[in-house]
Amino acid sequence: MTVTAEQISAINTLQQQYIDALDQRNMQAWLALFNDDGQYRLTSQENIKQGLPLSLMLDDCHERLVDRVKFVDEVWGETVEGYQSRHMLQPVSAIRTDNGDLLARTNFTVFYTNHEGHTGLLVTGQYEDQIVLCGEEARFRAKLAVTDTAVSPRYIIYPI
Amino acid sequence: MNQPTEVSSLAAWSDSTKIPYEFYTDPEIYQLEMERIFRGPFWHPVALVAEIPTPNDFKTLTVGETPVLVTHSEDGQCRAFINACAHRGVQLTVAPRGSAKRFTCPYHRWVFATDGSLLGAPGDETFPAAFCKSESGLKELKTVNFYGVIFATFDPDNTPPIEVYFGRVGDALKSCVGDGTRPLKLLGYQKVVFNCNWKVYMDNDGYHAGLLHTAFRLLNFQGGKGELFADGPAGNWGMAYAVERYKDNGFLSDPELVEVKGDETTAAGALIRPVTQVVRHFNSINFRFGRPLGVDKTEVHYGYYGYEDDSPEMLKHRVRQSSNLLGPSGFVSIEDGSVFDRCQKGVTGGVGTMNFVKGIGTAVPDRKTSAQNDETVSTVWWSEYKQLMGY
Numbered sequence: 151m152t153v154t155a156e157q158i159s160a161i162n163t164l165q166q167q168y169i170d171a172l173d174q175r176n177m178q179a180w181l182a183l184f185n186d187d188g189q190y191r192l193t194s195q196e197n198i199k200q201g202l203p204l205s206l207m208l209d210d211c212h213e214r215l216v217d218r219v220k221f222v223d224e225v226w227g228e229t230v231e232g233y234q235s236r237h238m239l240q241p242v243s244a245i246r247t248d249n250g251d252l253l254a255r256t257n258f259t260v261f262y263t264n265h266e267g268h269t270g271l272l273v274t275g276q277y278e279d280q281i282v283l284c285g286e287e288a289r290f291r292a293k294l295a296v297t298d299t300a301v302s303p304r305y306i307i308y309p310i
Numbered sequence: 311m312n313q314p315t316e317v318s319s320l321a322a323w324s325d326s327t328k329i330p331y332e333f334y335t336d337p338e339i340y341q342l343e344m345e346r347i348f349r350g351p352f353w354h355p356v357a358l359v360a361e362i363p364t365p366n367d368f369k370t371l372t373v374g375e376t377p378v379l380v381t382h383s384e385d386g387q388c389r390a391f392i393n394a395c396a397h398r399g400v401q402l403t404v405a406p407r408g409s410a411k412r413f414t415c416p417y418h419r420w421v422f423a424t425d426g427s428l429l430g431a432p433g434d435e436t437f438p439a440a441f442c443k444s445e446s447g448l449k450e451l452k453t454v455n456f457y458g459v460i461f462a463t464f465d466p467d468n469t470p471p472i473e474v475y476f477g478r479v480g481d482a483l484k485s486c487v488g489d490g491t492r493p494l495k496l497l498g499y500q501k502v503v504f505n506c507n508w509k510v511y512m513d514n515d516g517y518h519a520g521l522l523h524t525a526f527r528l529l530n531f532q533g534g535k536g537e538l539f540a541d542g543p544a545g546n547w548g549m550a551y552a553v554e555r556y557k558d559n560g561f562l563s564d565p566e567l568v569e570v571k572g573d574e575t576t577a578a579g580a581l582i583r584p585v586t587q588v589v590r591h592f593n594s595i596n597f598r599f600g601r602p603l604g605v606d607k608t609e610v611h612y613g614y615y616g617y618e619d620d621s622p623e624m625l626k627h628r629v630r631q632s633s634n635l636l637g638p639s640g641f642v643s644i645e646d647g648s649v650f651d652r653c654q655k656g657v658t659g660g661v662g663t664m665n666f667v668k669g670i671g672t673a674v675p676d677r678k679t680s681a682q683n684d685e686t687v688s689t690v691w692w693s694e695y696k697q698l699m700g701y
């Protein structure tokens with residue numbers, strides 16, 4: 151099925167809200183962009199290519215997403231060396247599946263800036279997202295972030 | 311010729327509970343470590359059989375600063391080679407893992423078998439008469455399969471037999487990865503760079519667990535009742551403790567993540583010098599291959615495993631638990647990376663010592679055993695370190 155201009159626009163809005171939530175570290179806003187059955191997974195292309203299921207973050211139900219928000223907001227605090235993230239996106243493709251969901255691929259590049267003000271490239275890769283439309287609004291049913299980067303230059307704290 | 315390097319700080323130092331900062335920051339000491347430790351009398355884990363389970367499987371890694379190729383030959387043997395062509399040194403393969411019946415060097419198309427032997431070299435009719443094909447295979451490292459883990463050494467003449475080398479710590483390793491008879495199944499990797507010296511990473515102790523790791527406290531994991539034990543000439547140490555099942559205190563929306571399923575009653579860990587850590591906790595089996603990247607960076611590849619005979623439910627549980635709990639971004643363990651990096655920043659450019667104190671006041675004379683939350687056993691390595699470095 152073809153994807154309409156309105157649907158493309160809904161996807162773009164969702165992706166913009168997503169990176170804005172993360173870069174502002176507004177984890178509640180991040181959570182709100184997932185559908186009730188929404189899932190999040192961050193893994194490397196190396197694992198995917200080898201057919202290995204392990205991930206760096208694997209939130210396969212709403213409760214797991216809620217717990218991730220809690221750890222970022224309430225648990226780790228200043229014990230971890232926080233960083234300012236900055237996501238750069240480039241839409242690549244969008245198709246519509248038989249059940250009406252949208253499948254969108256979007257390139258990402260994420261920079262981090264540490265407490266000293268030094269900036270580096272954290273990861274680069276591609277989102278493979280399954281997006282559900284409820285009227286005008288789009289939500290993630292499954293957000294899969296696949297990093298080309300197999301070895302990140304520091305440990306990753308926040309979702310990509 | 312082979313001038314012994316003189317490092318005055320190493321010569322002057324003797325207290326294994328007070329480690330001068332420069333040992334973590336001095337490039338000259340780092341170079342000496344590459345020679346005396348990484349190419350010295352150590353058994354380095356290079357692969358689990360589960361990473362290369364079928365004939366013709368291979369993997370590559372870097373041990374110290376040396377590229378290594380590990381193969382599984384048709385004869386069932388796993389072997390380790392320097393990943394460099396016997397002709398002019400080109401890396402034979404760049405893939406992290408794969409399957410290959412033979413390795414063809416791209417430069418001049420010499421072909422090597424999985425047992426390292428040279429099968430053919432184009433134009434060899436004009437090679438010098440003294441050129442001997444059977445002596446021109448890949449440079450092989452001596453290896454041994456210990457509980458399903460392939461260990462290799464660059465210095466076979468001076469590295470003791472593996473049982474002697476590990477002593478009691480072999481029991482901890484066995485407890486982590488099984489005895490080699492129940493095949494493990496590779497689940498995948500998490501890879502990260504810690505911005506610290508490799509010894510900062512390996513100084514990680516039992517003292518910090520309940521203090522640094524907020525999640526341990528919030529989830530009511532007490533810890534502390536187990537034992538740490540160092541053994542063998544490398545100063546390796548192991549730990550074993552009874553696993554505490556999580557009593558749901560409402561903290562997590564999804565408490566299943568930290569459940570211990572099946573009949574698991576214990577947890578274990580092993581610190582394998584120079585730069586490997588092995589942890590079995592909850593239902594997560596985790597083998598962490600380390601690699602120094604200069605004096606202030608350490609790359610760690612976290613490999614996770616289940617068992618081949620796990621039920622689909624158990625496998626799924628292991629994958630979600632392993633993905634989220636004990637890795638570089640894990641709920642429980644993420645703070646380790648933070649203190650590694652901050653530790654390196656703290657000791658760089660200054661004069662001082664890293665001090666091991668917890669448990670030292672009440673330690674047994676050889677300091678080879680201690681309570682779970684002590685720093686005592688870390689000092690056994692530091693005593694060995696001075697001798698290993700030639701002082």
Ligand code: FES
Nearest residue numbers: 395397398415418
């Ligand atoms: S360097 Fe490998 S064939 Fe020449």
Ligand SMILES: [Fe+2]
Nearest residue numbers: 519523643646
């Ligand atoms: Fe820790």
